Amino acid sequence: MSSGTTGMTEPTAKDLRDAIESVLAPRLAALVATRSTGHCMRITEVEAELAAALVRRLRGAVGPDATVCLLLPEAELAPDRPFHDVGVSSTKLVELRNRTEGEGILPGPLLAFVPPGTKVSAEDSFGIATFEEVPLGDAYAHLAEHLLDQVPERLRPGIDALLATLRSLPGARGGDRAVAHYLLTLRANDYREQVAGAAAYHFGLVPDFDLFTDLELVSERVGKNHRLVEKLTASPHSERQRVLELGLSDSDFASRLAGFASRCGLEDPQVWTRRIVVDRENWSLSFGNWRIDEKKRAAVSIEVRELGLPIVGDSAESAHVHPALSAIVGQPYLLAGEKGVRDLAVPFAVQPEPRKVEGLTRFRVEIVSESGGPIGRIGHIGKGTRPKAEYKATLVRLNKVDWEEGWHYVRVVPLDKDDEPLDVLPGAHDLPGGESEHFYVVPGGEIEEPPERSVGRFSGVAQALRSLQLDAMAAAEDPEQVTPLDARWRPVTARSPQKILNVRIQTVGSAEVRLSxxxxxxxxxxxxxxxxxxxxxxxxxxxxxxxxxxxxxxxxxxxxxxxxxxxxxxxxxxxxxxxxxxxxxxxxxxxxxxxxxxxxxxxxxxxxxxxxxxxxxxxxxxxxx
Structure with a gap:
């Protein structure tokens, strides 16, 4: 076991290996007992260290009634090597296999552990034609079940509610391996209630020291925790902006959490949530302090309609006056400066009917730079006293704004009476709701070649194309123009260990594909x-x-x-x-x-x-x- 300054002991890799051994050994001993003399079996899913421990334990359990061994390279069979007492060479293993078929037959079945990656010559091979493959893919499931039976009665209802909620949530990280790690952590800490909540990081949840204080609220807290973590993970914005979008009521806490997110990154929830537990200075960021006013639970769907901006390629003038725009043909742009756009009408639709949304009083309409945040030009429009679903706000005097060249968009934010934002439901392709199409701002002077704008995350190029082509059809555009231009790997960084494909798609922009x-x-x-x-x-x-x-x-x-x-x-x-x-x-x-x-x-x-x-x-x- 390992423990730091947190007072919580974390199981080591050896602890987990020992736990798996304690579950697998009786199961394999029972299996060997059902096989007849001369029967050959192999296990190829267990690494050498665990396999050696299992061989020793099985030899003690089955005695001389079976032969159990571990295949090792010749160099690992020397007397000073750690597994020499249980190992055999490939030649010896083939000899043992052959002895099951003729004179000098073995006294019982043969079970051989073949660690992954083991290389043997063709003449010494032992495939499934002569060896029964023993699958152990459900080892973590058996371990989790075994550990769950050991949870004390006082904690069992809460743990059951936690695991049941994780199983019901789409995308939750509640697999057998995570459950086994979690329960092993509880056992290593004598099933302390606070540790049971803190160890939720094994599921990619924010540690919650108070999770089991009220058992009736466990499912609700876990669901809320999962939704907020997913919101932080899925957003395409910067780490700081993702935190601010949560709508946390304590601005000082939100600032501390944003600083933590900027330092640690938010790509892998199981990594950054663990940091909240293992680093004492981060304890104040536990889930009990993630306070969001009840009124902010109200959520609306906001769809920003087309802004009516000119499209690159619709006229020869745009490409002639601004040659760099030829790189984004089919995309909207806004001409800035004294001779540029003065006013911009922003039509948007709201669901459900705004008068039925508790706490909603008006909408804030603002222009946001992809790289720099809000530019400072803001408009407001009230929800009105009559039923309506369509609104239009106008942003004025845009020709007086000191624009920066680059991609921008319009954002519509629902506000309560204190001008605090309510939640906005996500839009298509997991993009944030309440945002317009992105447009490129052209300053009065010369411009450089514009970068591609993001159109969202997808499972793959084929999925991105079908989805974006359907969008084009719905907008009465030609879907055949939506075609892939190229796909390239982004560099892997410490904060973003995933492999990310950046896919340029004609007429729409750049799609992102994240892979293991x-x-x-x-x-x-x-x-x-x-x-x-x-x-x-x-x-x-x-x-x-x-x-x-x-x-x-x-x-x-x-x-x-x-x-x-x-x-x-x-x-x-x-x-x-x-x-x-x-x-x-x-x-x-x-x-x-x-x-x-x-x-x-x-x-x-x-x-x-x-x-x-x-x-x-x-x-x-x-x-x-």
């Missing part, structure tokens, strides 16, 4: 080696790290003959063409001739309409087999 670094690595490794058809696995370690490995079975190209070999070669040829189209590679090899995967695009970066022929060839060859 490990899954990207797995795809890139696969795409760089189209001739390697071995099975790939991703092993999650107890400490949260992960690694990829490949299966140890023989390459099919070495064993197939005749028509089967010819069909396999056709399949590889089609696969290579398809992988090249997906990854965008031509010749990506290092100086020693080994394929490299760095920088390859992945399937989420591709519009599959563009690789229809290559994909069809793979499918045809597969069917012909």
């Amino acid at each position: 670094p490990l899954l990207v690595q797995a795809q890139q490794d696969l795409l760089a080696r189209p001739g390697d058809t071995s099975l790939r696995r991703i092993l999650l370690h107890p400490d949260g790290s992960a690694e990829m490995s490949t299966d140890t079975d023989q390459d099919l190209e070495d064993v197939l003959t005749g028509r089967a070999a010819e069909a396999y070669r056709d399949f590889l040829a089609a696969r290579r063409a398809y992988f090249a189209a997906i990854g965008g590679q031509t010749d990506r090899t290092s100086q020693d001739g080994v394929a490299t995967s760095d920088g390859l695009l992945v399937s989420e970066a591709v519009d599959f309409e563009g690789v229809r022929d290559e994909l069809g060839s793979v499918a045809k060859v597969d069917l012909d087999r």
Whole structure:
């Protein structure tokens, strides 16, 4: 166990490994007891350290009635190595396998642990043709169930409410591994009530020391916590702006939280929420201090209509007078300066009917710079005394504003009688509600090439295109003009460890696709080696790290003959063409001739309409087999 200045003990990787061992060992011993003499089994999902502990424990449990061993490289079998007492070489393991089939047969079944990434020669391979694969993918589920049974009765109703709420919330981080970590933390701290709330960071929730003070409010507090964390995570704005958008009633607290968010980043909730617990100076940021007035719970949907600004490309004059605008054809722009736009009418629609929204009195209409925040030109319009859903506010004397070149938008904010903002429901593509289309401000002087504006986050390029093309159809525009221009990886930073694709889409702007670094690595490794058809696995370690490995079975190209070999070669040829189209590679090899995967695009970066022929060839060859 490890503990810092917080008074809370955090389980180490060894603690988690020991807990998993205590659950798996009896289960595997029971499995071995059901298998007959000569039966061979293998486990390929357990890293070497845990596997060695399981081998020792199983040998004590099953005795001489079975053979249990760990496959190790020759170098790890030396007497001074930590696992030499339980290890066997690949040659020895094949010998043990063969002894189950003839003279000198083993006294019982054979169970071999093959750690992920283990490499053996083809003649020493031991695939699923001769070894039963024993899956352990549900190990964390069994551990979580085991640990839940140990929770004291005084805490059990609250813990049950917490876990049930997490299971019901879309996108909540309440998987078996997180539950096991959480319950192990509780056990390590003698099930103290405050720790039970503080350890909520395992689920990506803000630590809540008072979570279990009133059991009837557990579900409500967890739901509110989850919604606020999701709002902080999903917003495309800066960390400071995301915090300010929460509508926290204590301005001093909001300022401290914004400073914390700027220092730590908000990309991974399980990282920054943990910082609130482990650093004593951050305890005041626990969820009990996230106070939002009840009246701010009222939420409205605000859709800002078209602003009527000129569109680049609609007239030859715009491109002639401002050549740099040719880079954003199809986008709206605003000409600033004395000869520019004087007034701007802002039409917007509100749902539900404003008179039915408790606390709502009027709307603030303002222009915001993507890089600098509000520019200072603000208008207000009351909700009115008669039923209405459509409003129009006018921002005046814009030609007197000292504009900065760049992307801007209009924001409409609902206000209460104290001019405090109410909540606005998100718009399309998870973009903030109450915001207009983004437009580029052209100062009176020369301008540089404008950057692409953001159109939101998507699961992949194909999803972005279909969604944006439907938007174009709804706006009576040509959806065929919405096409991908290019996709590039953004540099990975310490505050943003995710792999992020920036996709430029014609006529609309730039879309963002966020992906797991490990899954990207797995795809890139696969795409760089189209001739390697071995099975790939991703092993999650107890400490949260992960690694990829490949299966140890023989390459099919070495064993197939005749028509089967010819069909396999056709399949590889089609696969290579398809992988090249997906990854965008031509010749990506290092100086020693080994394929490299760095920088390859992945399937989420591709519009599959563009690789229809290559994909069809793979499918045809597969069917012909």
